Amino acid sequence: MFEDIIRQLNDYLKEKEIPTEPEKRVYTVKEIREILQLGRNSIYKLIGENHFHSIKIGNHYRISKKSFDKWMDEQNRGAANE
Numbered sequence: 001m002f003e004d005i006i007r008q009l010n011d012y013l014k015e016k017e018i019p020t021e022p023e024k025r026v027y028t029v030k031e032i033r034e035i036l037q038l039g040r041n042s043i044y045k046l047i048g049e050n051h052f053h054s055i056k057i058g059n060h061y062r063i064s065k066k067s068f069d070k071w072m073d074e075q076n077r078g079a080a081n082e
Contacts, residue, residue: 026062035072 027035032043044061047054053067 025065027065027068029061029063032063032068 029040029043029047032038032046033040036043046052047061047063052071053064054061056062
């Protein structure tokens with residue numbers, strides 16, 4: 001019975017396109033590496049050149065998803081104009 005209720009709720013959420021997880025707000029360096037297919041040093045260089053907003057927490061950087069996505073859009077627009 002409980003499983004049926006959970007299944008119905010999940011089906012409803014999918015149908016209404018309601019996210020079941022909070023929206024991601026930051027990327028890790030590893031995630032940026034995977035997106036850009038670049039090495040770690042290249043990512044740290046981009047961070048150091050302030051291409052997108054990042055914060056350092058201890059020894060780890062977190063990159064703002066919003067500013068990274070905006071930067072990526074700008075890169076894609078520039079490539080499309082070439």
